[in-house]
Amino acid sequence: MLSKLALALLGSLLICQAHAAPDAVAERWAALRAEQPKLQIRDAARTLGVSEAELLATNLGKGVTRLKTDGDAPREIMRRALDLGTVLATTRNEYSVIERTGVASKLKEQEESGGAGADADTERAARMRNIAGGYLGGEIDLRFQFGNWKHAYAVVQPGRDGALSRSLQFFDASGTSAHKIYLKNEAGIAVFDKLVADFRSAEQSGKLAIAAAAPKAAEKPDASIDVKEFQLAWTEMTDVHEFSQIVGEFGLSREQALRLAPAGYAERIAPAAVRDLLDGAAKQQVAIMAFVGNDAVTQIFSGKISKTAAAGDWYNVLDPAFNLHLRESGLKSGWVVKRSGVTSVEFFDKNGDLSVTFFGVRARATPQPKAWVDLAQSLPRAAK
Numbered sequence: 496m497l498s499k500l501a502l503a504l505l506g507s508l509l510i511c512q513a514h515a516a517p518d519a520v521a522e523r524w525a526a527l528r529a530e531q532p533k534l535q536i537r538d539a540a541r542t543l544g545v546s547e548a549e550l551l552a553t554n555l556g557k558g559v560t561r562l563k564t565d566g567d568a569p570r571e572i573m574r575r576a577l578d579l580g581t582v583l584a585t586t587r588n589e590y591s592v593i594e595r596t597g598v599a600s601k602l603k604e605q606e607e608s609g610g611a612g613a614d615a616d617t618e619r620a621a622r623m624r625n626i627a628g629g630y631l632g633g634e635i636d637l638r639f640q641f642g643n644w645k646h647a648y649a650v651v652q653p654g655r656d657g658a659l660s661r662s663l664q665f666f667d668a669s670g671t672s673a674h675k676i677y678l679k680n681e682a683g684i685a686v687f688d689k690l691v692a693d694f695r696s697a698e699q700s701g702k703l704a705i706a707a708a709a710p711k712a713a714e715k716p717d718a719s720i721d722v723k724e725f726q727l728a729w730t731e732m733t734d735v736h737e738f739s740q741i742v743g744e745f746g747l748s749r750e751q752a753l754r755l756a757p758a759g760y761a762e763r764i765a766p767a768a769v770r771d772l773l774d775g776a777a778k779q780q781v782a783i784m785a786f787v788g789n790d791a792v793t794q795i796f797s798g799k800i801s802k803t804a805a806a807g808d809w810y811n812v813l814d815p816a817f818n819l820h821l822r823e824s825g826l827k828s829g830w831v832v833k834r835s836g837v838t839s840v841e842f843f844d845k846n847g848d849l850s851v852t853f854f855g856v857r858a859r860a861t862p863q864p865k866a867w868v869d870l871a872q873s874l875p876r877a878a879k
Contacts, residue, residue, distance in 0.1 A: 527543065548646045552702075560699070564696075579683040580683040588787065591850045593787035644666075646703060728744075728745075729834070732835040769842055773819075787851050825845055840852070
């Protein structure tokens with residue numbers, strides 16, 4: 496057995512190592528940047544075996560400020576960010592990135608007000624938990640799951656063009672990027688500075704409590720699924736939004752649900768069909784909705800696109816106020832899906848996770864435009 500002195504020395508060593516870790520990460524990152532100056536921070540984090548949040552934390556006090564994330568702080572930060580004016584909102588998952596420049600819309604006062612009484616207050620609290628006073632529709636269209644927002648920073652540093660960039664950056668418990676907002680107007684600087692001052696965390700050390708990403712749950716065997724009942728539930732859907740509830744009730748993964756869909760309701764397409772979809776939408780000027788999300792937030796673009804282009808491993812939409820970047824090597828499968836009279840096109844990555852989803856733009860309670868349905872139906876099916 497170790498002596499008390501040995502244990503004490505070992506404990507001191509471990510503490511020193513823990514405190515030295517951020518400095519060691521900073522040194523390794525500096526060396527990597529010198530070798531690969533164009534490497535994105537997410538890819539740098541993967542190369543170094545740390546999280547993006549940990550890399551960012553190495554610059555605390557040098558243009559990076561840690562923000563509060565306890566309680567409702569992330570929601571309140573996003574609520575205050577509604578006053579920033581024109582921003583670039585960026586959301587990503589492993590293989591898809593969506594970027595939208597614009598002004599976020601606020602909810603009208605009556606939309607946030609609740610009825611009288613304890614029951615009404617409870618209902619309102621539940622309804623508003625993942626709403627930040629706006630971002631529903633409009634140029635910056637977001638859906639939040641604030642329970643997964645665990646680390647937040649304000650970043651004021653020179654960008655790639657040398658100009659000073661101001662951003663709010665949010666990460667989940669594993670330090671993986673959830674959402675970023677870049678200020679794109681000078682009038683919003685004072686609002687940004689006040690927000691940072693008001694939400695500055697008392698803790699400004701580079702040491703973070705980073706949790707390992709939860710392992711993905713294994714799919715239930717197809718043989719254990721009541722496929723007939725599931726298919727009946729699918730065909731009886733009256734609203735496309737019922738799909739997630741049905742998938743949950745039967746204990747399916749999303750792609751497993753598509754594989755077990757009623758005949759003709761989900762057809763597999765080649766991953767490369769994403770090019771056909773985007774090129775067709777641009778050429779034919781078919782208005783689309785693009786959804787990219789992670790466990791913390793989903794961002795939605797609605798409108799027409801114009802410029803598509805390949806760049807290395809990525810296929811992109813490169814319009815002035817909207818960019819979409821898809822890492823093609825990470826996409827494993829695609830599906831044309833029909834639910835309650837609505838056609839979508841979904842692409843899954845090689846981990847089996849939903850990477851990006853497309854719909855045709857339509858008014859509520861109206862049929863989808865024929866041009867969108869025709870475009871989806873024209874996509875090349877996967878070889879059987």
